[in-house]
Amino acid sequence: MTAHAPATTMTVWSQSRYGGPEVLTAATVARPVAGDGEVVVDVAAAALNSADVRIMRGDPLLVRLAFGLRRPRTAVPGRDVAGVVSAVGAGVTAWRVGDRVAGELSGGGLGDAVAAPADRLVAVPDDLDLAVAATLPLAGGTGWQALDLARVGEGSRVLVVGAGGGVGTFAVRLAVLRGAEVDALCGARAVPVIAGLGARRAEDYRGADLAAWEADAYDAVIDIAGSTPLRTLRRLVRAGGAVALVSGGSNRVTGPLGRILRAAVLSIGARRALRPLAAVARPEITARLLALAASGELVPPVERTWSLSEARAAMAHVDAGHTVGKVVVVR
Numbered sequence: 001m002t003a004h005a006p007a008t009t010m011t012v013w014s015q016s017r018y019g020g021p022e023v024l025t026a027a028t029v030a031r032p033v034a035g036d037g038e039v040v041v042d043v044a045a046a047a048l049n050s051a052d053v054r055i056m057r058g059d060p061l062l063v064r065l066a067f068g069l070r071r072p073r074t075a076v077p078g079r080d081v082a083g084v085v086s087a088v089g090a091g092v093t094a095w096r097v098g099d100r101v102a103g104e105l106s107g108g109g110l111g112d113a114v115a116a117p118a119d120r121l122v123a124v125p126d127d128l129d130l131a132v133a134a135t136l137p138l139a140g141g142t143g144w145q146a147l148d149l150a151r152v153g154e155g156s157r158v159l160v161v162g163a164g165g166g167v168g169t170f171a172v173r174l175a176v177l178r179g180a181e182v183d184a185l186c187g188a189r190a191v192p193v194i195a196g197l198g199a200r201r202a203e204d205y206r207g208a209d210l211a212a213w214e215a216d217a218y219d220a221v222i223d224i225a226g227s228t229p230l231r232t233l234r235r236l237v238r239a240g241g242a243v244a245l246v247s248g249g250s251n252r253v254t255g256p257l258g259r260i261l262r263a264a265v266l267s268i269g270a271r272r273a274l275r276p277l278a279a280v281a282r283p284e285i286t287a288r289l290l291a292l293a294a295s296g297e298l299v300p301p302v303e304r305t306w307s308l309s310e311a312r313a314a315m316a317h318v319d320a321g322h323t324v325g326k327v328v329v330v331r
């Protein structure tokens with residue numbers, strides 16, 4: 001009997017132009033090689049985010065300035081990745097073949113393997129499912145950074161607006177774990193999920209009129225929906241409190257820029273801060289999220305798991321905008 005030769009090709013979902021899920025096609029390509037400072041990760045799971053569909057669509061147009069004018073520079077979507085190291089490039093001492101890792105990359109998760117900068121990865125604890133690990137870096141990291149921006153801690157009273165999706169469910173659970181008292185507005189389907197994460201109150205946003213809610217009731221508001229007027233959000237926080245703006249504005253060209261500028265103007269001399277968030281990949285936060293997940297304190301709600309062969313349908317689901325918790329694509 002002869003040993004099987006290692007595979008030299010692999011399957012990926014890739015795009016050669018901006019557009020909806022129909023631009024994604026399955027292709028057979030050469031397996032990646034680990035360059036200097038890189039490792040190759042055999043992908044076990046990739047969690048999808050609204051960022052993946054914004055980049056797929058190049059929408060708003062501002063996205064194209066950062067990610068490629070005519071098509072995304074990284075043709076294979078999938079930023080949140082977990083898997084096993086299968087090759088190690090020159091200069092990498094932190095990882096060995098067989099290590100279980102997770103991280104937020106510039107893409108590549110919707111394929112069998114991806115070359116990743118070694119310093120973007122963190123170790124996944126032995127007993128943690130790689131599909132759970134994949135949910136954490138981008139959405140969990142954004143929720144974490146939003147809570148930091150609004151200075152949420154022990155005893156804080158927090159309102160999360162738009163709590164039902166990936167970032168929202170992490171923001172709620174992480175605020176609860178910080179010892180905050182959390183109220184949340186989310187879609188009707190997400191209400192029981194949010195209640196299960198430890199929120200004090202979870203309500204359908206469609207029936208809620210925030211302009212009529214009690215003023216000064218919160219230390220922090222985390223706005224992930226981006227559709228409530230800034231003055232309405234600000235009125236809800238006490239003097240010295242803050243509103244973290246995670247999302248904002250649906251302008252086809254400039255996206256959140258208009259809302260960010262309005263927030264800056266409204267914040268001049270104000271005692272209630274409106275702080276736009278620009279979250280970045282932070283491996284040290286991913287490591288802390290992985291530890292919370294391994295301890296069982298953080299159990300990300302996963303709405304549905306799809307196989308790699310169904311990745312286009314998974315992207316279409318996220319593209320539709322009604323994800324509850326996370327969507328994961330597994331091998």
Ligand SMILES: NC(=O)c1ccc[n+]([C@@H]2O[C@H](COP(=O)([O-])OP(=O)(O)OC[C@H]3O[C@@H](n4cnc5c(N)ncnc54)[C@H](OP(=O)(O)O)[C@@H]3O)[C@@H](O)[C@H]2O)c1
Binds near residue numbers: 163186187224225
């Ligand atoms: N600032 C940053 O650095 C940063 C980083 C990451 C993400 N983001 C932004 O954060 C947002 C969430 O990202 P994600 O990946 O978590 O998205 P996601 O998982 O696709 O979120 C979908 C959820 O949002 C809910 N939703 C939509 N509009 C709502 C509204 N007006 N009020 C309450 N809930 C609403 C939907 O509920 P229904 O189905 O009931 O409508 C659905 O449950 C996106 O806009 C993304 O661009 C910003």
